Amino acid sequence: MPFCPKCGNEVANTDTFCNKCGTSIQEIPAEGAGTKVNQVAYAVLAILLGGLGIHKFYAGKIGMGILYILFCWTAIPGIIGLIEGIIAVTKKADANGNIYI
Numbered sequence: 117m118p119f120c121p122k123c124g125n126e127v128a129n130t131d132t133f134c135n136k137c138g139t140s141i142q143e144i145p146a147e148g149a150g151t152k153v154n155q156v157a158y159a160v161l162a163i164l165l166g167g168l169g170i171h172k173f174y175a176g177k178i179g180m181g182i183l184y185i186l187f188c189w190t191a192i193p194g195i196i197g198l199i200e201g202i203i204a205v206t207k208k209a210d211a212n213g214n215i216y217i
């Protein structure tokens with residue numbers, strides 16, 4: 117049973133909105149909403165190896181990963197990777213420790 121992210125009210129798997137506070141329940145993201153990754157693994161890879169796009173390869177975004185490698189000498193991918201890692205940390209993981217990026 118999922119729980120409402122706002123009020124903690126238990127909601128049915130089929131519910132789209134929390135019947136207590138009306139918050140939209142996004143347990144199952146729509147198609148193309150994001151890739152499911154392990155939060156800790158993704159954040160660590162992004163922060164430590166973000167400049168090489170390793171977190172992108174981990175997330176299955178091969179094209180983006182190659183782009184990061186091509187531009188790794190500019191240090192820009194490293195900065196973006198660091199930011200992406202921080203964003204990943206601030207995201208609320210599901211019961212299995214996964215986030216959608």
Ligand SMILES: [Zn+2]
Binds near residue numbers: 122125135137138
């Ligand atoms: Zn609620």
